[in-house]
Amino acid sequence: MIRGIENYGFTNYFSNQIELINGDKDDLVPARITEVHKEMYTIIYDNIEKRARLKGSIFYNDKYSIYPAVGDFVLVNRNPYGEDIIHHVLDRKSKFSRYDSHYEKEQMVAANFDHVFIISSLNHDFNIKRIERYLSIAWESGANPAVILTKSDLVDDIEEYSLQVDNIAMGVPIFYISSVTGEGIEELKKHLKPKETIVFLGSSGVGKSSLVNALSGENVMKVNDIREDDSKGRHTTTHRQLIMLSNGTMIIDTPGMRELALWNIEDGLDTTFSEIEELSRLCRFKDCSHNKEPGCAIKKALLSGELSYDRWNNYIKLQKEARFAARKEQLNLRKKEKLSKKR
Ligand SMILES: Nc1nc2c(ncn2[C@@H]2O[C@H](COP(=O)(O)OP(=O)(O)OP(=O)(O)O)[C@@H](O)[C@H]2O)c(=O)[nH]1
Ligand SMILES: [Zn+2]
Numbered sequence: 552m553i554r555g556i557e558n559y560g561f562t563n564y565f566s567n568q569i570e571l572i573n574g575d576k577d578d579l580v581p582a583r584i585t586e587v588h589k590e591m592y593t594i595i596y597d598n599i600e601k602r603a604r605l606k607g608s609i610f611y612n613d614k615y616s617i618y619p620a621v622g623d624f625v626l627v628n629r630n631p632y633g634e635d636i637i638h639h640v641l642d643r644k645s646k647f648s649r650y651d652s653h654y655e656k657e658q659m660v661a662a663n664f665d666h667v668f669i670i671s672s673l674n675h676d677f678n679i680k681r682i683e684r685y686l687s688i689a690w691e692s693g694a695n696p697a698v699i700l701t702k703s704d705l706v707d708d709i710e711e712y713s714l715q716v717d718n719i720a721m722g723v724p725i726f727y728i729s730s731v732t733g734e735g736i737e738e739l740k741k742h743l744k745p746k747e748t749i750v751f752l753g754s755s756g757v758g759k760s761s762l763v764n765a766l767s768g769e770n771v772m773k774v775n776d777i778r779e780d781d782s783k784g785r786h787t788t789t790h791r792q793l794i795m796l797s798n799g800t801m802i803i804d805t806p807g808m809r810e811l812a813l814w815n816i817e818d819g820l821d822t823t824f825s826e827i828e829e830l831s832r833l834c835r836f837k838d839c840s841h842n843k844e845p846g847c848a849i850k851k852a853l854l855s856g857e858l859s860y861d862r863w864n865n866y867i868k869l870q871k872e873a874r875f876a877a878r879k880e881q882l883n884l885r886k887k888e889k890l891s892k893k894r
Contacts, residue, residue, distance in 0.1 A: 559583045579626040584619045585793040603635040620659035621792045645693030660807035670753030672702040679715045697724045701758040704729040730761035745799025767796045
């Protein structure tokens with residue numbers, strides 16, 4: 552019945568869901584999202600790439616809040632004369648999302664990947680705390696992390712770095728590569744399997760696009776030669792968001808992942824606010840709400856100026872956002888459970 556979609560990572564996990572949704576009518580077919588544009592999507596199935604858009608009556612109402620992201624498997628109604636119509640987003644086996652405080656909703660960045668490649672360069676950009684932070688969000692995503700240290704041609708003494716990474720990676724594979732000399736590329740290729748999807752997590756300029764090009768052996772990604780720190784132009788370079796290498800491995804590298812990487816450096820609650828966590832351990836009561844309790848260490852630090860109000864407010868705000876996102880997810884889960892019980 553379905554030809555080819557397995558090659559894009561479509562497994563039983565997804566096909567089992569179809570029976571529940573499709574019921575008797577089998578006019579909907581599975582496809583994978585390869586690009587997300589404003590209101591248009593690019594999907595792939597049967598080795599063809601097509602434009603698709605959402606079925607308005609399903610997606611554009613308040614009850615349905617799950618929108619497709621790059622990597623999602625969706626069910627579409629084929630339209631031989633134009634754009635296909637997306638009816639459903641299948642449950643994800645892994646995902647990266649962030650809470651968008653402006654729109655007050657969870658924003659999906661990438662879905663259904665098997666591996667997270669945490670990419671960091673070995674020069675001045677190297678930051679072990681950041682790699683640690685990326686490792687923890689990679690584990691949360693539901694996929695398996697690997698650490699890829701790039702630009703090995705720029706350092707003389709790799710050991711200085713490898714000791715630090717070994718210390719935090721705990722069983723996670725680590726690769727040292729150079730897209731310039733080709734060092735480590737063959738080793739890394741052995742790690743890539745057909746039908747599997749990899750997502751890249753790393754800050755700007757660490758060499759993600761160069762790595763994709765080195766792995767694919769051709770120039771599929773545009774590499775930026777100008778090192779401007781945050782000029783918007785960098786992020787507007789259009790390139791494919793999900794690409795398939797010649798061996799059948801897929802790579803997701805979207806602007807959204809770049810933002811996620813940034814966001815996690817700036818606002819990683821647990822690592823960046825460690826001094827607040829430490830202070831609150833000094834409160835007299837273990838469950839201190841830092842409001843009116845006597846012996847509150849946070850209050851004391853705020854009064855003495857040891858902790859700035861700005862920083863404290865920032866912390867509170869982020870905590871609220873994180874809680875809100877978690878609640879929202881719980882709600883969505885419950886909604887889904889209810890739906891599946893009805894059927
Ligand atoms: N020496 C050296 N330079 C590299 C290597 N890989 C990439 N570069 C250089 O680093 C710069 C950034 O490389 P990109 O591949 O564009 O990095 P990116 O992570 O895709 O950057 P964004 O598109 O901003 O996210 C370019 O000037 C590359 O030529 C490497 O292995 N060795
Ligand atoms: Zn307190």
